[in-house]
Amino acid sequence: MKSILKKLITNGILSPHEISSIQIKETKINKGTILQRAGEPGGRAFYVKEGLVRAYTIDEKGKEHIFMFASEGWMVSDFEWRENAPALLFVDCIEDSLLEIIEQNDIIKLNRLFETKQVPNQINQLMNRIRVLQKRIILLMSADTLTRYEDFIETYPDIVQRVPQRMIASYLGVTPEALSKIKSKMLKKH
Amino acid sequence: MKSILKKLITNGILSPHEISSIQIKETKINKGTILQRAGEPGGRAFYVKEGLVRAYTIDEKGKEHIFMFASEGWMVSDFEWRENAPALLFVDCIEDSLLEIIEQNDIIKLNRLFETKQVPNQINQLMNRIRVLQKRIILLMSADTLTRYEDFIETYPDIVQRVPQRMIASYLGVTPEALSKIKSKMLKKH
DNA sequence: CAGCTGCATTAATCTAGATTAAGAATTCTA
DNA sequence: TAGAATTCTTAATCTAGATTAATGCAGCTG
Structure with a gap:
């Protein structure tokens, strides 16, 4: 066995x-x-x-x-x-x-x-959370702030609307200043 | 209910x-x-x-x-x-x-x-993994390379012995050169 | 044994993002 | 509604870590 x-x-x-x-x-x-x-x-x-x-x-x-x-x-x-x-x-x-x-x-x-x-609900919910955390770690290790921000917008479009920028920066692991800079860069590229 | x-x-x-x-x-x-x-x-x-x-x-x-x-x-x-x-x-x-x-x-x-x-084994194992991933994310967001390296040594002392430096660097999310620099810094402080 | 390949180290640059600071816009709240 | 307190933005520096490059060391393998 x-x-x-x-x-x-x-x-x-x-x-x-x-x-x-x-x-x-x-x-x-x-x-x-x-x-x-x-x-x-x-x-x-x-x-x-x-x-x-x-x-x-x-x-x-x-x-x-x-x-x-x-x-x-x-x-x-x-x-x-x-x-x-x-x-x-x-x-x-x-x-x-x-x-x-x-x-x-x-x-x-x-x-x-x-x-x-x-039994599934419990286990599947936990596995779901593991997948989410896994993706976040990979992004933190391999992607720059712009990429992580774009991913955040795509993954949590509703949260973006409900939360101040500085908290999104804090979630992404950067300063509010850095996120602000990136946003203006995105606008220029329109 | x-x-x-x-x-x-x-x-x-x-x-x-x-x-x-x-x-x-x-x-x-x-x-x-x-x-x-x-x-x-x-x-x-x-x-x-x-x-x-x-x-x-x-x-x-x-x-x-x-x-x-x-x-x-x-x-x-x-x-x-x-x-x-x-x-x-x-x-x-x-x-x-x-x-x-x-x-x-x-x-x-x-x-x-x-x-x-x-039911516990499955669920507890998954929750354990979640705790590990959670800690890793927090460290990636808040701690510098030295701190993350020290934490790695403490958490996985056996792995340190069995794996080339460059892979530990890759796990920490930095280049092998950066990890090498940090190690020599640690030695100087002895 | 010589030559090859992968790993570790050091050093010289370079850069993304941090820090600091200041002003403008927005939202509490009295 | 005025004043206070946050939030956002922009800009000037600064720095941890990336990049590039060169050197020395093993370990293999023919």
């Missing part, structure tokens, strides 16, 4: 019978192997039993931004589990590793099982 | 009887009212039914860093729910608001109920 699934069964959420339809491969992976590429569909989840794995993005300039390291006992996933959704993160092995790999369709199957158990 | 609890019952996780011991206040709050102060124990959860709320930190220089805005339908909490844990975030109202406020001891009670239902 593989450890992630064992936990679920122990939780009493799923019975061994329900689990049996889901396959989890335990695989040895060599250092340097790329497990997942951003932009490609079929994002998976990786549970690290041994070794060290990293998840990262690559920006337009080709620069890598590491979102997380995962060593023994950690789980890596970008939680992009809608069908055919492109992965957000690259994942590769920093050390030779022993991983449990959960394929996307199995994750979707798992989610469906959860739904029949009526 | 208040909406958050209604969701839980609808989920079939808790019965109306189990819910009955938990009190949730629905409260009108005036613009500007501070709901929670960082450092003080008894962090609560706030569900926004109407209005607009923000969660933020204040750094040593007195500068505010907004972690999130929450409008209708959003939940605000820093997920610091160990008994007597000091809150990490300030929370206040940007607009007159109608909130459901869940007190810390009720959250702890809720968690205990979840445990008896054996």
